Amino acid sequence: MISNLSFVTPTPDSPWGTYLMQVDRVTPYLGHLARWVETLKRPKRALIVDIPIELDDGTVAHYEGYRVQHNMSRGPGKGGVRYHPDVTLEEVMALSAWMSVKNAAVNLPYGGAKGGIRVDPKKLSNKELEKLTRRYTSEIGFIIGPQQDIPAPDVNTNGQIMAWMMDTYSMNVGATATGVVTGKPIHLGGSLGRVKATGRGVFVTGREAARRIGLDLQGARVAVQGFGNVGSAAGELFVQAGAKIVAIQDHSGTIFNDKGFDLAELMPHVRATGGVGGFKGGEKMNAEEFWDVKCDILIPAALEGQITAERARRITAKLVLEGANGPTLGSGDDVLSDRGILVVPDVICNAGGVTVSYFEWVQDFSSFFWTEDEINVRLDKIMVDALKRIWAVADEHKITLRTATFAVACERILIAREERGLYP
DSSP states (O other): OBSOOTTOOOOTTSHHHHHHHHHHHHGGGSGGGGGGGGGGGSOSEEEEEEEEEEOTTSOEEEEEEEEEEEEOSSSSEEEEEEEETTOOHHHHHHHHHHHHHHHHHTTOSOEEEEEEEEOOGGGSOHHHHHHHHHHHHHHHTTTOBTTTEEEEEOTTOOHHHHHHHHHHHHHHHTSOOGGGOSSOOGGGTOOTTOTTHHHHHHHHHHHHHHHHHTOOOTTOEEEEEOOSHHHHHHHHHHHHTTOEEEEEEETTEEEEOTTOOOHHHHHHHHHHHSSSTTOTTSEEOOGGGGGGOOOSEEEEOSOSSOBOHHHHTTOOOSEEEOOSSSOBOHHHHHHHHHTTOEEEOHHHHTTHHHHHHHHHHHHHHHTOOOOHHHHHHHHHHHHHHHHHHHHHHHHHHTOOHHHHHHHHHHHHHHHHHHHHOOOO
């Protein structure tokens, strides 16, 4: 267990460095609560675990895993678990902090947490993946729980991973605990609407932002980076609203179609091959050319740190919807602001996933489940109301939506910190 994370020395463009800069920018708007601002700059708890598993060939491999609980003043920790070869402690720290802000921005009764394992899951068999997940869950088991910290899917994790986590935790505590994770399969206490919830939140906030700036979605050109659950779900909803997706980039390649992609043809290709690369309904592009595509709406829904200052100077969109966590560097954010490009930040734009995770958690406790229509109505209302509150703060102080979101969220977090006081 690490209590002092001073050995982490972030650079300005690293995930943790980007987050710290965002906190510094919001501090002048926190009033008397600014005396507590160091709370936001220090994760409450960080756990690094060794995960040894026996591979199918009989050898033993070791992987490094993390679970960081950033702030739990408002409730139990909440945040996903990602499996990726580039996962680091600093990245997980930043992601946990963004979860604190995100949960507070939509006023959910959660703190922020995040987890990860440094591994390429594509190199593991299904049995090895199960062993990895179960051992990781056992190693972090003493700091997670339905009232302590509730993991969920993230990059390269899914409902099956959550089922293994739930089962492992339940076996260790001697009772079925469906509420220990969210994003589970439906028949294990999962919620309808969860898989597409993050993408739906991106669409709902994007629709409201488009109205605000007078952008008609009918015929609007959309470019999407990352075409997993988030990017594809958001893209589908924008197409249903009359927009067209003209460019898509993911790990398998970059494709372009000036007339707009036919999703009825594209989605089966993505499911069959695992990516958009090689799709015959569009032309192949160089990866860097993606940032030059003429579009009205850009949806970065892949990994963090994608929009650099240099790329921000080339973006033609009027509206950037951050489907991913931390996709825009601070320097890129400044360029977009100077150019008058509206950014709906990750900490509100992609909060649909954790909102429906909250619904799942509530349903698990009550053993009473809602219909998908009920889920979507509740989700839309929470997202729209939260964005209205944030926009009012942005207008009042003449600040960006990102700083306004942090102002609303950090005020809620620090009020909770102040009212709870320090113990002992």
